[in-house]
Amino acid sequence: MQTQTSLPDTDRKAALDVLAHAPAKALATLWDAWADKPQHSKVRGPEVGLVMLRGRAGGGGTPFNLGEATVSRASVRIVTGQVGHGYCLGRDLAKAEIIAVIDALWQRDAAPVESQIIQPLRTLATQADQQRREESAATRVDFFTMVRGDN
Amino acid sequence: MYVAVKGGEAAIANAHALLADRRRGDRSVPALRLDQVVEQLGLAVDRAMGEGSLYDKELAALALLQARGDLIEAIFLVRAYRTTLPRFGYSQPIDTAAMLIERRISATFKDLPGGQMLGPTFDYTHRLLDPSIVGDDVAAPITREAEAEQAPRVTDLLGRQGLMEPDGETGPDHEVGDLTREPLDFPLNRDLRLQALARGDEGFLLALGYSTQRGYGRTHPFVGEIRIGEVEVEFDVPELGFAVSLGRVKVTECQMVNQFKGSAKVPPQFTRGYGLVFGQAERKAMAMSLVDRALRAREFGEDIVAPAQDEEFVISHSDNVQATGFVEHLKLPHYVDFQAELDLIRRMRAEHDAANLKEAAE
Numbered sequence: 121m122q123t124q125t126s127l128p129d130t131d132r133k134a135a136l137d138v139l140a141h142a143p144a145k146a147l148a149t150l151w152d153a154w155a156d157k158p159q160h161s162k163v164r165g166p167e168v169g170l171v172m173l174r175g176r177a178g179g180g181g182t183p184f185n186l187g188e189a190t191v192s193r194a195s196v197r198i199v200t201g202q203v204g205h206g207y208c209l210g211r212d213l214a215k216a217e218i219i220a221v222i223d224a225l226w227q228r229d230a231a232p233v234e235s236q237i238i239q240p241l242r243t244l245a246t247q248a249d250q251q252r253r254e255e256s257a258a259t260r261v262d263f264f265t266m267v268r269g270d271n
Numbered sequence: 272m273y274v275a276v277k278g279g280e281a282a283i284a285n286a287h288a289l290l291a292d293r294r295r296g297d298r299s300v301p302a303l304r305l306d307q308v309v310e311q312l313g314l315a316v317d318r319a320m321g322e323g324s325l326y327d328k329e330l331a332a333l334a335l336l337q338a339r340g341d342l343i344e345a346i347f348l349v350r351a352y353r354t355t356l357p358r359f360g361y362s363q364p365i366d367t368a369a370m371l372i373e374r375r376i377s378a379t380f381k382d383l384p385g386g387q388m389l390g391p392t393f394d395y396t397h398r399l400l401d402p403s404i405v406g407d408d409v410a411a412p413i414t415r416e417a418e419a420e421q422a423p424r425v426t427d428l429l430g431r432q433g434l435m436e437p438d439g440e441t442g443p444d445h446e447v448g449d450l451t452r453e454p455l456d457f458p459l460n461r462d463l464r465l466q467a468l469a470r471g472d473e474g475f476l477l478a479l480g481y482s483t484q485r486g487y488g489r490t491h492p493f494v495g496e497i498r499i500g501e502v503e504v505e506f507d508v509p510e511l512g513f514a515v516s517l518g519r520v521k522v523t524e525c526q527m528v529n530q531f532k533g534s535a536k537v538p539p540q541f542t543r544g545y546g547l548v549f550g551q552a553e554r555k556a557m558a559m560s561l562v563d564r565a566l567r568a569r570e571f572g573e574d575i576v577a578p579a580q581d582e583e584f585v586i587s588h589s590d591n592v593q594a595t596g597f598v599e600h601l602k603l604p605h606y607v608d609f610q611a612e613l614d615l616i617r618r619m620r621a622e623h624d625a626a627n628l629k630e631a632a633e
Contacts, residue, residue, distance in 0.1 A: 129513050137516040169359040171506055171517065172449065173326065175547045176364045177461055179424050179524065181438030183364045183447050184462035186469050187549055189326035191359055191517055195510065205510055209518035210327065249371060253417035256373050259389040260415070263381050
């Protein structure tokens, strides 16, 4: 079921989406550069489990179970009380925990997290996607019809 | 029947040590790293993920290394690993229309909104072995400005004109079948069939798809569209109260367009078969879509005359881990069974000889 999300939730989701998608190295580098890392305690995990991925028959029809994927998740509480959650594909416990801490920080004060972590990651992702699009675009077929010489 | 046989422990231990040695091979040759397998044997990794039914490139690469490149053994290892992990839940269905497309082709329409892109394909290569690929020296791919253009699924384009059978949505109350949780009970709904096919053996499905082309359950297929690329995986996180992306996975989708079906109520429409597989796995996705369409025979009131249309036959034999388990168990000690057979044949021969003697005497 689709959950109705309020505006801050939409922003939080957008940040979490970027974090989940971030290459582990890029995320770790940005997180290393973050000045005052808060003390945090683990609420759950970090742990690895499975999520069953679903597709739809015909692309848009009946849902079906396509196969599973490994997923890491972590929930943490930072000293100022915010609880953050981190989810990402793969078996990278450190990444899930960093995402959870960043999510908690985001709830405390979103602006610096957005400017110092989310924005750079988003830029990186956009560039990487653009590169992929341009590589595929070079393989685009330009069809033309042979004109029969009548004279 | 197998009986416990004692002895052989030392032989087994030594065999495993020998296996480890042979797997590693000549020590003067550098050992493969997992990232090398992931990067340079990507399609083998994709197949191990797809038929292992677990999306995790590093795990699939490890399985391939451990299995010495034996794909079915690797798939077995991946399947065994997944049983050790808890299930967090089910994702929202992926949206292939929103894919970051790497390859997209159609055999039915030349001019598609979003265009046709060949991507990294073996098609149109000459299939000549090329010793020059051994080494590091490969030019960067050529780029071209990408047009910001939507690429709707081809079947949706035709569907708008009513020429194509719609996707067919079940009610919201329909519980999606999961063969990893419930044993299969024939006849199946299409969702369970698609799950079984998605993890089914590529060779088996390829042969069955081929059989439909050769006339054993003909469906008159055209490739409406094949697309390969990355899709977002959205997951409802209860503690958040909304869905977040877990990241992206690469999938291959094949829309097979087949000959018409109509009824008194519905005018003739193209029918469809669907293939969706983890990673870049075009042959598998095509085979899956052919077999999916063939298995819809019952739904369309077609005569079931060929193996590819026989759901119980196809789905019961499509899983290569099950198949290899049963075939390979034959090599385990069957000494008692065979002893019984030996006794039986000796008795039969004795009776046969006795009867012959009696006949000769008369």
